Every structure is written in C-alpha cells, then in structure tokens.
Amino acid sequence: MLYLFLISLAVLALLSIIFEEVTHLNKAKTTLFFGCISWVVLFMSAGDPAHEKIVEAELNENLLEIATLWLFLMSTMTFVAYLNAKGMIQILVQKLFPQKVSVRVLMLQVALFALVLSAICDNVTATLVSLGLLTTFKLDSQIRRRMAVLIIFAVNSGGVALITGDVTTLMIFLGGHVQMSELLLLFIPAAVSVMLLAVLFSMKAEGHVSTTPIKREYQRVDVVIAAIFFSTIIATMALNVLFSVPPVLTFLTGLSVMFLVGHNSRSNKEELQILEYIRQVEYDTLLFFLGILLLVGMLKEIGTLDLLTQVYAQFDPNISNFVTGIGSALLDNVPLTAALLKAEPILNTPEWLGLTYSVGVGGSLLVIGSAAGIIAMSKVKELTFVSYLKYVPALLLCYSLGYGLTLLLAYHFYG
Template sequence: MLYTFLIILAVLALLSIIFEEVTHLNKAKTTLFFGCVSWLALFMHAGDGEHSKLVAESLNENLLEIATLWLFLMSTMTFVAYLNAKGMIQIMVQKIFPQRVTVRMLMIQVAFFSLLLSAFCDNVTATLVSLGLLTTFKLDKQMRRRMAVLIIFAVNSGGVALITGDVTTLMIFLSGHVHISELLALFVPASVSVLLLAVLFSMNANGEVSTSPIKRSYQKVDVAIAIIFFCTIIMTMVLNVLFGIPPVLTFLSGLSIMFLVGHTARSDKEEIKILEYIRQVEYDTLLFFLGILLLVGMLKEIGTLNMLTEVYAMFDPNISNFVTGMGSALIDNVPLTAALLKAEPVLNTPEWLGLTYAVGVGGSLLVIGSASGIVAMSKVKELTFVSYLKYVPSLLLSYSVGYALTLFMAYEFFN
C-alpha cells in the first residue's frame, strides 16, 4: 500500500511538471512538496527502531548527494553570472563566431561548441556557457527554444566520450569494464548524432542572424576571473583523475580564489557587488533539483531501481541498453547506472560501450531527464516540458542513430 502511494506521488510530481503552464504552479515548488511528502511517509511507515534508523541513513545519503550538487551548481552559476554580467561571454562569442551567420550554420557551430565543451567539463557548466551564447544572437522565441534543445542533446552527447564529461561514463570506467581508448571511440557516434539533429532542426531555418553589439567595458580583474574560471574547469578534471578529488571541492576552491582576487582588486563597495552575483543564481533551479533528487532517492529506497535491473537481465543486452537509455529520461541516470553495476550483468565490451552511450545520451529525450535539461528549462522561458515534447521524434531518431553507430563501431573494432 505504501509503495503504491509513493509511486503515485512520483507520478503526480511528473504531472505537475507537465501541466505547469495550465496550473501556473511553479515546478520547483510542486516537486519539492511531493519529494518531502514521500520521505515523510517513509518515516511514518518505518515507526521506531532499526527500520527508522535505516530510512534516516538513506535520507542522509540522499541529502549528501543533493548538497554536493547544490554547492557545485552554486559555484558554477556564480562564475557564469559574473562573466555574463560583465559581457565576457558575449565577447568570447564575438571572437569565436562571425558577427553575421546563417541560422543553419549557427546551429551546427553551437552544437559542436557544446559537444566539445561538455567533453572536457561538467554538463551544468557546458549548458550554462552554451546558453549564454544564445543571448548574444538576435533569435526569435521558437528558434531560441530549438537551439536550447540542440544544446541539451549536444551537451549530453559530448560527455560520453571522456571520463571528465559524464558521471556515468566515469562510473563504468572505474568499474573496469571499458578503457579510455574505447571510450574515445564514442566521440564519433556522438558527433554524428549531434550533426544529424542540427541538420533536422535547420531544415526550415532560413535567414541570417547577427550578434548583439557589446558596449560594456571590462577591467583587468574581469579577465583574471575569466582565467580563474577556465583554470578551475581544467583543474577539476586533472585533480579528479589523478587524486579522485570531488569536482565540487575544486570549484568551491576556484570560487574562493575569485572572491580573494575581487577583494584585492576592488574597494569594499565594489567587492560587495561581486558577492551579489551569488544572489543572482536562480534558486528555483536548485529547488527543482532538490525535489527531483528526493523523489529519485525515494524510488531507490523502495527498491524500484532494483526491479528495473531485474527486468534489464530478462532481454538481450543490446535491446536492454537501448531501453535503459530511454528510461534515463525519467529516472536519473546516476542511480540507474549504479543499480545496474551493482547487479553485475555479464556484458562484453561492445555492450558496455552501448550502455555508456545510452545512459549518457538517453536523458535528452525528455527535458527533465538530465541536469542539462533542468538547467536549460530554468534559463529559457520558452522551454517547458510540453513544448519539449514536439522535438522528441527528432531526438529519438538522433539517439537511435548514435546508438546503432556505437554498436557497429564497437563490434567492428573492440569485439
């Protein structure tokens, strides 16, 4: 009875996101409400004693994951908010992209920029920086939404080829099932699928767009903070690979250096302005993450994820991997991948590579299926759960082509 109630809560949370435009209830508030109620129900059902302690331990573990993500998002978004306010992102765009470009060429350029960026840094940072590019071009609402969807897919695709780009890729690599050289091969199907989606999206896109002129002046300290941001991204990868240092610790260190540089370069009044950029971080995004992860933690606690691993083992691994990728659009791919690794399925190298691609890219099929999608939905007003659904056929086709190409290459070279 309890499990049925909890699953109903998860479904209601999903429906609250879908019908946000109808109910006018903020999705961050509704998901947080259902997430909290689900854990309250778990505690009430547990009662006193040993079972209650186990639920408390599970909640603490869930909250630790959430707190880590919150701090990481806060530090990343603070950097981006500062650089965006100072016009540094726009200036970078003008250096990389031409002032006037056709919409079709812009789509391809932005797609590959997002793809490459996400291979070397986390999905959240790649999404925020890529979305920052869109603000420099004069795009209509429909085109901005289409570009945002393309960025989500490109960011998730870029992360599968390197252990620095996606947590699930790192998890599968650390489990010893794939090697770096094998993962690098995934960059080919990822690039092909992103190019396919860019072509599909640009079929009816005509005309040219131009960048908005930059009139803002910046100082040496702004350049210094931009360099600190870049170095923080690089050190996040290096320290994680060499010493296993969590990315959140490196980014918080970078943020502290940003504040110290601001203190030495500015007066007290100007330093307060730097601290104000933390307040510009949209806490709706953080609350939405909190609600979603509470619900995912609840599903993990009641064994729903374990049931999925049992279903996974019933079918051919290549089919199961494809469907698992689609399932990651509804359930966070990290606990889903963790549950699969814990089940220890017997797979060969091509099948492990197929799983790596599927869980990394499959979350793009729904806007709530990845961190990139959730961040984009909070940043692009035109992008909602319902409006995203019209792009699902193109996304599914691109995902399928990428997955098929992954299997073809894997069986051809690594079997």
C-alpha cells in the first residue's frame, strides 16, 4: 500500500504538470509539494531508527545530486541571464544570422546551431543560449513553439556525441563501455534526425522574419564577461577530460571571476538589478527541477527503477534500448541509466552505442523528459505539456530514424 501511495504521488505530480493550464497551479510549486511530501511519508513509514537512518542517507545522497545540479544551473543561468539582459546574445545573433531570413531557413539554422552547441557544452547552457536566439526574432506564437520543440530535440541529440554534452553519455563512457572515437559516430545519426525534424517543421512555415534591432551599446565589461562565459565552457570540457574536474566546480569558478570583474565595473545598484532579474526569471525553473528530482529519488528509493532494470533484461538489448529511450521521457534518464549500469548488462559495442543514443535523445519525446524540455517550458509561455503532445509523432519518427541509423553504423564499424 505504501509503494502504491508513493507512486500515486508521482502520478499526481505528473497530472499537475499536464493540467497546469486548467488548474492554474504553478507546476514548479506542485511538483515541489509532491516531492517533499513523498519523502516525509518515507520517513514516517520507516518504523524504527535503523530504517530512518537508511532513508536519511538516501535523502542526503539525493540532495547532493540536486545541489550539484542546482549550483550548475545557477551558474550557467546567471551568465546567460546577464548577457541576455545586456543584449549580448541578440548582438551575437545579429553577427551570426542574417537580419532578414525565411522561416524555413531559420529553422534549419537554429537546429544546426543548437546541435553543434550542445555537443561542445552541456545541455543546460545550450538550451538557454539557443532559446535566447528566439527572443531576437519576431516570431508568431506557433512558430516560436515549434522552434522551441526543435531546439529541445536538437540539444538532446547533439549531446550524445561527446562526454561534455550529456551526463548519461559521460556515465557510460566512464564505465568503460564506449570509447571517445566510437561516440563521435553518434553525431551522424543525431544530425540526420535533427535535420529531418527541421524539414518537417518547416514544411508549413511561410514568410520571412527579421531580428529585433539592438539600439543600445554594450560596454567593454560586457564583452569581457561574454569571453569569460565561453572560456568557462571550454575550460569545463578540458579540465573534465584531462583531470576529471567536476563541471560544476569549473563553472562556479568562472562565475566567481564574473562577479569579481563585474564588481569592479558596476555600481551596487546595477548589480542588484541584475541579481533581481536572475531571481525573477530562473527561480521557477530551479524549483521545478528540485521537485522533479525529489520525486525521481523517491522512485529510486522504493525500487521502482530496479524493477525497470529487471524488465530490461527480459528482451533483446536492441529492443530494450529503444524502449528505454522512450521510458526516459517519463523518468529522468540519469537515474535510469545509473540503474542499468548498476545491473551490469552484457552488451557489445553497437548495443552500448544504441543505449547511449536512446537515453540521450528519448527524453525529447515528452517536454518533461529532459532538462532541455523543462527549461524550455519555463521560458516559452506557448510551450506546455499538452501543446507539446501534438509534436510527438514527428519526434518519435525522428528518434526512431536516429536509433536505426545508430545501429546500422555501429554494427557496420564495430559489429
């Protein structure tokens, strides 16, 4: 009965996200409520001090993972929020993209931009920067929503090809199951599937759009902070590969440098305005992540993820990997991947590459299935759980094509 009650709390949290437009209850607050209540129930049902200690240890482990993600999100969001407030992202877009472009061409350009960016930096940063592009173009609500969906899929797809792009790819790599050169193969099916989605989305898109003119002038310190941001991204990749420095530590270091530089160049009043802007824009996103991860941690604690691992072993690995990717749209792909790695399935190289692609990209099938989707839902008001569902057929088609190409190439080169 206890497990059914806890699972029902997770279902209620999911329903609160789905029907947010009907209930008018903020999804960040509802998921946080159900996430906290689920752990309170776990403590109350422990029964004796020994079991309470076990639950406490699991909660502390879960909170450590959440704190790491929160700090990483906070540091990346602070950079992006600052640069967006100063118009630097819009200025960059004006340098990279033409001032007037057809919607069809813009879709292809944005897809390619998000795909490449997510391969060289983390999904959170790639999503925030790519969504920043949308604010520079005068798009109607339907096109903006379609662009946001395209960015989610492109970011998740690009992240699978390098260990710097996706946590699950890094986990499988550190487990010794795939090599760096083998992972690079995944960029081909990722690029093909993303371009297919861009073409499908652009078929009914007509007309031209222009960038919003930027009249304000930027100062030298804004350029310096932009350089610090991109240097931090490069340093994050290099230090993680060479010395296994956690990405959150590198980004917090970059953030501290940004604060030191900004403090010497800004008035206290202006610093407070920037911090207030960050708080207003990002706080709901952080609360949403907190609630979701508390719920996933609870499901892991009661053994639901272990049950999924047992089901995985019952079928052919190629089929299980495909279905696991779809499952990662409902459950966070990080604990799902961790559970599979802990089970130590016996897979060959093509099967490991298939798993890497599926858990990395499959979360795109639902808006709540990936960090990119959650961030996009909090940033693009036209994007909701229900409105995202209309794009699922196209997303499933492109995911299936990418997975099929992954197996085809993997078995050809490594089978």
